[in-house]
Amino acid sequence: MCAAFDRETSRRTALRGGLVLAAGAAGMASTALTATGAAPAFADPKPAGRRLPFLLDMVQNNPGEPSFSSRFNDPVKLKEYGYDGQVINEFKPPHAAITFDSFDPRVFPAGSPGRAWVEAAARTIDTHIARAHAAGIAAYVFTDIIVLPKRLVELYGDQILDDKGRISLDRPLTQRIHRLMLREVFTRFPGLDGLVVRTGETYLQNMPFHTGNNPITSGESSHLTLLGVLRDEVCVRAGKRVFYRTWSTGSDKLTSDPAFYRRVTDQVETHENLLFSIKHTAKDFWRTIPFNQTIGVGRHRQIVEVQCQREYEGKGAFPNYVIDGVVNGFEEFRATPRTGPIGLADVVGNPIVAGIWTWSRGGGWRGPYLHNELWCDLNTWVMARWARDTGQGEEAAFTAYATTRLGLRGDQVRRFRRLALLSAAGVLRGHYSAVHPMGRLMWTRDQFLGGSDKDLVSDFDAVLGAGRMAVVLDEKQRAARMWDEIVALSWTLPLREHADREYLRVSARYGQSWHRVVHHGWEVMLRGYAGDRAGRYDRTAMRHHLHRYDAEWERWRRLAADEPSCATLYQPYSFGPKGPDGLYDADPDHGMKPATDRYRAMLSA
Template sequence: MLKKISLTALFATAMFFAKAQNYMTMDMVHHNPGDTLTRTMFLDPDYLKSYGYDAKVFFLSQAPDLGITWDTFDPAIFPAGSKERAWVVKKDAEITKIYNEAKAKGVKVYCAMDMLVIPTALFNKYRDSIASKDKGGTYRIDITRPATQKLFRYMLQQIFIKYPQVDGLIIRTGETYVQDCPYHKGNSPVYDSKFDNHTILINILRDEVCVKKNKPVIYRTWDFGQFHSLPKYYLQVTDQVETHPNLYFGIKHTNVDYWRNGIANTAYNPLNNTTYWINQANDNGVYFNPTLGIGKHKQIVEVQCQREYEGKASHPNYIAKGVIDGFDELKKPGLPTLNSLNELKKSPLLAGVWTWSRGGGWGGPRIPSEFWADLNAYVVTQWAKNPSKSEEDIFAAYAKLKGLPDAEVAKFHELALLSDQGVFKGQYSAMGQTSVLWTRDDNYQGNLNGLSYLNSGFDKVIKANRVELYLAEKAEAVEIWKKIESLSKELHFASPYTNSFVQVSCTYGKLKYQTFQYAWNVMLRGYAGTRSGKTINQVQMGKDILAYDRSLAEWKKWVLDHPNSPSMYSSSGFDATINQYRANAVYTDGVININTLSEGKKVKLSFTTLLNVHDHIEVQHTTDTTKSWTTVATLTGNTSANPKTDFTTEFANPAPGQNYYRIVLYDAALKTTVTNVLVINAKSTAVLNTFTAQLTGGKVKLNFTVSGQVLNPGFGIGRNANSKGWTELKRIAGGGTLAASNSFEYIDNAPETGRNDYVVAYYVNGVLKYSPIKTVDVAAPLAENSTFSIYPNPVAANVAFALKGYKGKSITVTLTDLFGKAVARETFKVSPEERYILKAKPSKGTYILNVAGNDFSRSGKVFVSE
C-alpha cells in the first residue's frame, strides 16, 4: 500500500481549500518536434478565452530564448550576415507576433522552455568553462559551474528585456528537443543522478524571474521515473528551495507518462523503488502521481487531452472523468484515496491545471477533427474554473454547447464513459502486468524475437496460466466498442460534420481494437505454444490469422473510403510477428466481426467469413437451442473467380426474450461450418411520453406518443369498465427500432355507461409496463321520448317535478331565485316512479329549478303561491 507521507494531517488542516475556487488554467498545443505545426482552434486566443483559459503556453519551438542574439554577451555567437543570425531574426519576428496577438486578446503569455539549451556556437566556444564530462565521457552543460550560472542569468534577463509580453516561464529539464532549433543544443542539468543540480537551477530561476521580475516560474518535474515519480527525490529537491508566490511545480497526474495499467497487487508499495518507469509500470501498474499534494510548494497538474499512447483522439477516449474523479483501476480497496483532482483539491498546494489540448508524441494518426480532444480539454478546464461542479454537469454543458438535443445527452455521456473502458481493456489490462508501451502514436509492436515490449508481459500471463483470460478481455473491449459505435448513430449534433466525424471515428475505434484483439490472439497463443512442452493449435491459429487479415483490411478500407476518417496506423509491427506463424497454420472457415443493427422492423446482420468461396450461407434462428432451427435468411454464395468475405442480410425483429442465431456456411461441396451461437436478448423498449383519453360524441378517443422504440413489437390498449376487470381492446403494432417520435390513436366506439378506465401496455427493457390510468365517465343518455315537467305549477307547498326516460343513476336539483342565489340543493337517486319532491319549502315567489345528471341538464320556472 502506498505510504501516506502525512497527507492525512495536511488535508485535515486544509479542508477549507476544498470549497469552490478558481484555479489557474493554461493550455498548450504540443507541436510534433521537427514536423509541421498543428492546425487547431487552440492556437486562437479568442477560442482559449471562450473556454475560460487564463494563459496560452507557447511550445518549445516558440520559446523566447530562441530569439536572443546574445550580442551583449558575445557578438560572435550570431554574427551579422550569417545564416544563423538570419534564423534568429526570423524566429524573433515570429514569436513577437504571436506573443502580441495573445496579449491583445487578454490572454497571458507563458512560454515553455527546455533547459539547459544554448546556441551551439556558444557551447563550442566556451565549452571548457561551462561544460563537464559525464560518466560516459560526453561533455554536458554543467549548471554547477559559475560561468554556466552567469550565462543563464544573462539569458533570463535578456528574455524579459526583449519580450516584456512574457508573463511566465515553464521549464522542462527531463527531455531536450532541438529538432526545430538547428543552431542550438542542450541537455538536462541533471545527469549521473545529480539531483541537487535541480536545486541550483530552480534557485537561479526563482531569483531572476520570481523575485526580480515578479513573474511566475513553473518548474516541471518531468523525467524518467525519479524526480517526477517518487516523493523521496521530489522532496530532496524542493525542500532545499524557499517558497515564493510566483514559484510552482508542474506535475503530470500520472506517476509515469500518460499511460494506464491495472494494479494487480494493492499491497505493493511503489515508493520503495529507486526508479518507477516503464518496467515498473508494466509489472505493477500506473498510479495517481504520489508527488502531488506533498511538500511545501504550489503545484500545477498537467493533463494530456489528445493522449499520444492511446490513439491521439482518432476515436473517443474520454479521460476527463478519470482525471477529475479517479480512474476505476485507482479505486481498489487498499490503494491511496488521493487518486484524482477532486481529492487533490483538498490540499492547499493545488494551484492550477495545465491542459495539453493537442499534441504530444510523434507522427500520427492525423485527425480531421479535434472533437474528442476538445471534449477532454473543455471538461477539465471548466472543472478547474469551478471545482464544485460535477463532471456530469460540465459534460452536459459541453453537449449543449455542441448543439446536442437534451434527450441525447445521457447517451453521449454513456458513449464517452464506455470509451474509457474500451481503451483501457483493449490496450492495457484491468488485470495489470502487461506492457504500457507496445503501442503509441500510429504504431504498434509485435513480439518478434523478443525485441518489443510485449514479451515480458506475455511471460507473466503464460506463467500464471491466464492466456485465454487476457484474450477474453480484448474480446470484451471489442464488444464495448460495438456499443460505442451503435450509440454514435443515435446522436444528432448541430453540425452535420460533427455528426459524421463522431460516427466515423467511433467505427474507426472499433476496427482498431478489433484488429488489436485478433493480433493478440495470434501473438499470445503463438508465443505460448512455443514454450517448453506446449504446442500451437494450428487450426485455431489459422482462424486467428485470417481474422486479423480480414480486420486489418476492413480498417484500411474504412480509412480510404471516408475522407473524414483519421489516418491509418502502420501495421508493420504486428505483421512481422504474425507472418512467422502463417506457414504452419491450418486455414478453415468461420465468421468474425458479427454486427447486428435493428432498424424499423428488421434486424440488419453483417459479418465477415474467413474463407472467401461459398455455395450459400444461411442464418438460422431458434428460441430454444434444444429444438430445431429455422432459416430466417439465405445468402447467395460465390466462386473463386469472385471471392467474397463480407456479407449483409436482414430478417424480422426477434420477439421479446432470449433469441438464438447461428450462421451456417456451405462450401462448394456443401460441407457445412456452423458458427458459435449469437444470443440476442430482445429487451423491447418504448419511451412513453404522453397519454390522453377524451369523450367525444359518445366515443372515447385515446392518444399517446413515444419518443423512441427499440425492438418494440407493439402496444396494448386495455379497459376496465365499472370495475368489472381489465380487457384488451386492441393491439397496436410497434415500429420495431426507431429513434424518432411517433403518435398513436385508438377510438373506443362502445364505452360502457359509467366509469371507463384505460391504460397503454408497453415494454421497458423487456419488462411489460403500464401507463397511468386515464378515466372517462360516460353518462346514460335520455330516451328519445323522455320528458321533464314541473307540476303542479304554481305550487302551494313542496316543489315537485317528473323526469321520464333518464337512464342515469342520480340527479342533482338546484332551486335558485331570479338573482341566481341558491335557496335549495338536493341529490336524488333515480326513482322508478320517475317523480321527485323537494324537501325544501321556499317562500312565496318565482324560482328557477335546474335538474342535472350525467351529460344532462334541464331547467324551468316554478311559481310558489303561498
C-alpha cells in the same frame, strides 16, 4: 471487467432498435467513492467548490514536423473556454530566439545565417505574445533547459562541459551564461509573462543552430542550482512567472517521489511567481499508472498537467474520454483499497493545488493525424469547466458540454455519456489490461502497434507463466465488443454540427477496427508464442483469427479511404528507433505485422 462496471451493465434497459444502454447517466461511477459506496477513510469532506487561480492550455506540436492546425492555437478560443494562459510550444524556446550579444557578439554575428534564424524565431514569439494579450490571456513559452547556441559551446566548451562532454550547471560559467541569457530573454520579450521549464528531455529537432542536454547531471543539487537561477532571474529580477516541471525521464525521483520532492523543494524559498507543474500520473500519461502522490505536497503552489489527446490511446482518432478518471479516479483504482488520492477531486481542497494545465493537442510523436478535434475538445472543455468551478463535479461539466456544445437533450445526453464512459472502459481493456496488468505499456503508442517479437515478450511470458492466456484473450474480445456498442450508440446521437456528427460515427468505427485488430492480432501472437514454448500450436484457432485479422485491416483501410474525416491509420510496426533526422519512426523489423507474418508463414508451410 471490474465489479462496478458489471453492476452498471446489469442495469441496462432496452431502447429503440434493440440498443441496450445504462439506465441513467451512471456508467462507471463518476464519484470518488469506494466500491461499497462509502467515502474512503483518508478523504476530507469536499469543499463547496473553487475557481482555481491558473488555467493554462498548450498545443504541443510534434518535434520536427509542421505545426498542427488547431482551434486551440487561437487564444480567443481559449479565452472563450475560460483559460487565462496559453503555453506556446513549437520547440523554439525564447532563449533560442536571442542573439547572446550581451554575452559574446561572436555567437550570432550580424549577417550570419544563425542570426537570421534567431531573429525570425523572435518575431514569431512576438506574434504569439501579441495575440494572447489581445485576447486577454497570459503568454508563456515552453522552455527546454539546457539549450545553447552551438557556436557558444564551441567557443567556451572547455569552461562549460563536464568530463562526459555535457553542458554542466556545475560549471560557474554555465550558471553565469544562464543568468545573462534569462536577462536578455526578458529584455527582448518584455511582454512575455513567464516560462514553463522542462528538464530531463531536450528536443533540438526544430533548432538547427543550437545544442543541449539534460541539466540534471548531479541529481538534487542540479535541480537546486537551476531553481536558484530561475527564481533569482525570472521571478525576482524580471517579475515573471516560472512553472517548473517535475517531469523527467530515467531515475530522476522529482517526478513522483513525495519525499524526494519535499527534500528538493523545501530548500527553495517560496515566491508568488514560482510554481511547480506536475503530471496527474506518477509517470507518463498512461492508464494503470497511479495518481501522482506529490500533488498537494510541500510549500510551493502547483499546477497539474492533463493530456487531452492521449498519445498512448489513439490521440483522438477514436473516442477516449479521460476526465472522469482524471477527476474522480480511473476505474482500475476505485475498487482497490485506497491509501491516498486517486483523482483531482481528492486534492482540490488543498490550497497548494493552484491550477490545471491542459495539453489540448499533442504529446508523443508522429500520428495518428486528425481532421477533427471532437474528442480532444470534449476532454479539454470539460477539464476547463471543472477547473473554473470544482464544486459542480465532473459529470455536471460533462453534461454542460453535451447540451451547450453538442446540442444534445434528455436521453441523448445519457447515451453520449454512456458512449464516453464505455470508451474509457474499452481503452483500459484493449490498450492495457484489467485482469493481468501489463509491464510494457509502450507496446502501442502514437501510430504504432508492437508485437510478440519484441514489445510483448515480457508480458506474454508473464501471462503464460500465470496460466492466464484464456483470460487475457477473452478480455481483448470483450474490449472489442464494447466498441460494437459504441458504434451503435454513435448512430443515435444527433450532434448539432454535421462535421462532428459524421466524425462521431467515423471515429467510433475507427476504434472498433483498432480493437478488433488488436483482439485478433493478440489471438494469433499469444497462441503462437505459447506454441513456440510448448512445441505444438492450435492451428485451427490461429488460422481463424489470422483471417479475421486480415479482414479487419481491410475494413479499416476502406474506412480511411472512404471517409475524409477519418484520422490516419496506425502502422503495424514497433515504435522507433530514432532516425538521423531526430524523429522516431516505425521499426520495420518488429511489430504486429512481422510477428503475425511469422506465424502466417508457419501455418502455410
